[in-house]
Amino acid sequence: MKILGFIIQKEFIQIIRNRALLPMMTLLPIIQLIILSNAASNEVKNVNLVIVEKDYSESSRLLIRKINANDRISIVKTTFNSKDAFDHLQANKADIVLEIPSDFEKDYRRGEQPKLQMLVNAINGQQSTVGSGYLKNIISSFNLELIEEVAPLTSGSQLTISSRNWYNPEINYPHFMAPGILAELTALLTIVLSAMNVVREREIGTIEQINVTPIKKWQFIVGKLVPFLCIGMVLLTVGLIASKLIFDIPIRGNIGLIFFYAIFNLIAVLGLGLLISNFADTQQQAIFVAFFFVIIFVLMCGLFTPIDSMPKWAQKLTIPNPLAHFISVSRKVLMKGSGFWDIRWEFIYTIILAVVFNTLAIWSYRKRI
Template sequence: MRSLRFLLQKEFRQIFRNTSILRIIFLMPIIQLLVLPWAADYEMKNINITVIDHDHSPYSRQLISKITASGYFILQDYTSSYNQSLVDIEKDKSDLILEIPASFQKNLIKENESKLFVAVNAINGVKANLGGAYLISIIRNFNGNIRSKWIQFPRFNPELNINVVSSDWYNPEMNYKYFMVPGILVILVTLVGSFLASLNIVKEKEIGTIEQINVTPIKKYQFVLGKLIPFWVLGLIVLGIGLGISRLFYGIISAGNLFVIFGFAAVYLLAVLGLGLLISTYTSTQQQAMLISFFLIMIFVLLGGLYTSIDSMPHWAQMMTKVNPVTYFIEVMRMVVLKGSGFADIKNQFLIMLGFAMVLNGWAVLSYRKRY
């Protein structure tokens, strides 16, 4: 224990002596957590739409007003020419075209149905899908309102009127940041853990101090623990700072116990730090360690369920997420922060992460060859 204490003193002094590492550890996560949630947002707004109204009826005006009042669409052009609307699409002034036929209100009243034409600019597939879905939802809601008014006529039975009230659980305001911030916080903790740990032993190799350590009676596990514990502590500090920023700037208050989050994070950091140290033992330069770490982190992020739902991935990609530690921590963060889950709800993820930590750190200890 005395040897380990001296190693920890050395590591902490090296970390706090290097101001660039301190900026990476503390300043980078703060800036990213303040910026990324505003950019990483799949909720589309300010979608430009061109409307071709051949009907000019009260119903067509109500529909247009409902679309523009939704907050998702901006009426770019109001025209009676389809060719002109195509010019708006070609010049990227509009994302969607809505054409209302001349007999829109007449057919709706007499025949109980009417057709609308919607054209979507699909160069940006995500924007096209979401914009089209928003527009169809608004049209469907408009249709429901019209039908509910007709039900009040004496020729219909008033008992057919059905009121539907929706209730959104866990995120009642449908705020996308509540969904993204916990996941982004996991990525930042991962960067601090695996990226910096992967540079640790390699740096000792490059400056030659690894040879001085190798001739000492320090055991391999003591050396690895001395490299792991400082970044483990700093990772938990970064997590605490991130949770504070989430509450202060985004109003995200964890519905669950913070001890559950920090307990799982402690084991998670052991796993990613073990991965970083494992990379460090197999590489000879900091450049090699950085490239390998960046490669693995990119895969972890893309297959972690942060931006894309795991259920929508192909089967082979879903199988890869089973060996991705980031997947489990993102899932746990969202469960605890949004749903208020306790330790009993995340015990399976906890045991899997404990397995990752034991395997990766054990591998790191075995792969480090100490030569006297």
């Protein structure tokens, strides 16, 4: 135990003397939080629409006015020429082309169900599904109004669905992103720092000196782990305060639960970092391998794409991804106010990961070649 104390003390002195580390721990997370929470948005705020108007009737004009009133859809052009509209689509100037056929009003009055055509530029899936969703909503409400107008007597029994958004009523995007990004930042920075650490000692040659001392392997690994765990906790605290101050994120659950969970999560992530460090000969190698994991972790952690919409096998792959659990926990606790029982599986998986990664790290650390 005493020996461990000396290692931790030395690591802390080195961390504090490292001039690059302090800004990395404070400024970096805040900057990333601000930029990513606002910018990395899946929200579709502007859909460019070209309308091919072939009817020129009262009804078609009413529909266009209704569409125009929506602030998320901007009508780039209204034309009677289909070719012109397709050119806009081809040139990426339009996301959606809506064609109103001639005789639209006439057919409608006759009760013949006229067909509106919607051509969607589906290169950007998100933009196209959400955009066409907006448009469909407008058209169906337009439809309802028309029905009422045409047949006010038959519309007595209408089924209406009303929905409310729980946990994030205004669908505030930063509220959803910030807790996730916070978890991501904490985990990523610590994995990179720890992955570089042991290799750095190997590069300078000090590790050889340590290997000729009777130090135990677990002492060495734990001695490396504890200081980075502290850095991770500092990062998390800085990030939480920043998100509260800047985005006013809701903190509905017990904040202590997040910190308690974060300890296990960081131990898991750091174990992986140290494991990488053991196998790398240079800091460059370590960084590349760490990035390989980081990219997979980030893309499959549920931050940018929901895990529920991944194929089954990919969903299984998120189980050994500590980041996915961290994000899930921070969203659940912060936004939903979940308690320990609600996040027990995250706890269980994370503890298993922590044990596995760290055992491997200790086992693979070779004092002797």
